[in-house]
Amino acid sequence: MPKASQTTIPCAQCRQPVRVTIQSLIDAGQDPQAKIGLLSGRLNNAVCPACGTPNAVMAPMMYHDASKELLISFVPMELGLPKDAQEKVIGELMREVTSSLPQGGFKAYLLQPRQALTMQGLIDQVLQADGITPEMMESQRARVRLVEQFLQAPDDLLPGLIQQHDAQIDAQFMQTMTLILQQIMAEGRQAAAQRVAEIQNQIVEQSTFGKQLMAQAQAQEETIQLVADDLNALGEQAGRAEVLGLALSYAGDEQRLQALVGLVRPLMDYQFFQDLTAAIDKASADDRARFEATREALLAFTAMVDQQAQAAVAEAVGLLQEILASSEPDTVIEENVPYLDNTFMQVLTANIQEATRRNDLNASSRLKDVYQRVMSALSANMPPELRFVNELLNAPGPEQARQLIAERAKEFGPGLLEAIDILGQQIQGQGSPAVLEKLAFIRGEIAESLASW
Numbered sequence: 001m002p003k004a005s006q007t008t009i010p011c012a013q014c015r016q017p018v019r020v021t022i023q024s025l026i027d028a029g030q031d032p033q034a035k036i037g038l039l040s041g042r043l044n045n046a047v048c049p050a051c052g053t054p055n056a057v058m059a060p061m062m063y064h065d066a067s068k069e070l071l072i073s074f075v076p077m078e079l080g081l082p083k084d085a086q087e088k089v090i091g092e093l094m095r096e097v098t099s100s101l102p103q104g105g106f107k108a109y110l111l112q113p114r115q116a117l118t119m120q121g122l123i124d125q126v127l128q129a130d131g132i133t134p135e136m137m138e139s140q141r142a143r144v145r146l147v148e149q150f151l152q153a154p155d156d157l158l159p160g161l162i163q164q165h166d167a168q169i170d171a172q173f174m175q176t177m178t179l180i181l182q183q184i185m186a187e188g189r190q191a192a193a194q195r196v197a198e199i200q201n202q203i204v205e206q207s208t209f210g211k212q213l214m215a216q217a218q219a220q221e222e223t224i225q226l227v228a229d230d231l232n233a234l235g236e237q238a239g240r241a242e243v244l245g246l247a248l249s250y251a252g253d254e255q256r257l258q259a260l261v262g263l264v265r266p267l268m269d270y271q272f273f274q275d276l277t278a279a280i281d282k283a284s285a286d287d288r289a290r291f292e293a294t295r296e297a298l299l300a301f302t303a304m305v306d307q308q309a310q311a312a313v314a315e316a317v318g319l320l321q322e323i324l325a326s327s328e329p330d331t332v333i334e335e336n337v338p339y340l341d342n343t344f345m346q347v348l349t350a351n352i353q354e355a356t357r358r359n360d361l362n363a364s365s366r367l368k369d370v371y372q373r374v375m376s377a378l379s380a381n382m383p384p385e386l387r388f389v390n391e392l393l394n395a396p397g398p399e400q401a402r403q404l405i406a407e408r409a410k411e412f413g414p415g416l417l418e419a420i421d422i423l424g425q426q427i428q429g430q431g432s433p434a435v436l437e438k439l440a441f442i443r444g445e446i447a448e449s450l451a452s453w
């Protein structure tokens with residue numbers, strides 16, 4: 001495991017004590033999060049809880065990425081270490097790298113680490129090995145500078161600034177801004193995060209690119225709604241044949257076809273495509289080319305949906321492994337709460353089932369331990385409204401739920417109905433009619449209780 005230690009330093013700004021985790025060995029293969037931390041400047045850096053100032057700790061570092069045969073040492077000049085002390089530190093870190101290698105993992109590059117003279121130099125070398133050129137890095141830095149310019153601008157100057165930089169506001173710029181927002185949220189700086197989100201909204205509303213984005217999103221939503229209405233009109237008993245008919249009626253309209261795949265991917269199985277081929281064979285000469293194009297489009301969209309699902313599963317598997325490998329699982333869980341989604345829970349549950357089937361008691365008890373930790377982190381991070389709705393869903397019967405609503409619904413107000421609607425939409429996608437029914441009952445009771453208030 002990567003070597004990490006904790007230290008307490010006085011904040012450079014307000015002198016309050018700040019806890020910093022210092023990591024001296026970054027192994028990109030074993031600990032991808034540490035690489036992300038390095039590239040985003042969060043490594044060996046802690047934000048002062050009292051005043052929000054970032055405090056960097058200068059420490060020697062060794063970066064290792066076996067997949068790229070990359071070993072880079074960095075001893076900050078600020079430490080003022082004499083040459084032999086530098087060599088000693090580097091030697092110790094190299095020994096640590098080689099001692100954790102798998103059998104047969106030793107290669108010549110491990111004998112001669114590259115050197116970085118500055119932190120930025122280290123980051124540049126890591127990025128270059130990822131195929132990111134100095135020009136790309138420079139344009140990324142320009143984007144970050146522009147984001148900072150927006151964040152520092154007073155409200156009344158913002159519209160003018162957006163207009164002035166309209167040409168630079170593109171997908172990559174928006175992505176950079178989102179990354180910065182995520183970073184600020186991860187540091188727990190709520191007020192700053194709120195400000196960034198507000199400015200981002202203004203940029204979306206006022207820039208040419210943002211307006212295009214909004215128009216696209218709206219068109220997409222309308223298309224999905226139209227297709228969902230068409231599906232509803234087919235009735236509850238609709239199956240493969242009806243969906244096939246609907247798909248053929250969309251021939252030539254890629255947007256509707258894509259929305260259809262997104263809504264009913266599971267119905268588009270092997271049999272579905274066989275039936276489609278049969279329909280093409282029977283089609284008139286006029287229709288044939290259009291139907292064939294429809295088949296091509298449906299195949300491409302289903303492949304796309306499946307690929308996204310696979311990528312999500314791979315990410316969830318990676319996160320689960322990281323939690324299992326960590327000596328501080330709760331910290332890893334806490335840092336990754338946004339990724340503890342449905343896919344993650346499915347992967348975790350499947351792993352527990354598999355370990356149980358194999359009779360691997362050790363693995364299954366460790367996985368169940370992770371499950372408990374994840375569930376408690378999730379409920380601790382849940383907004384209070386959702387926690388209350390969960391409590392209501394778990395109530396032993398309708399009477400008890402009604403009682404709880406009478407006692408506590410007023411604490412939350414109309415936000416409670418919103419929380420239920422969001423939860424309802426999530427559950428709708430999972431097909432749990434019993435829960436939906438319960439939720440509808442709860443919603444009705446709450447609405448009544450709030451109205452009488």
Ligand SMILES: [Zn+2]
Binds near residue numbers: 013048049
């Ligand atoms: Zn401070």
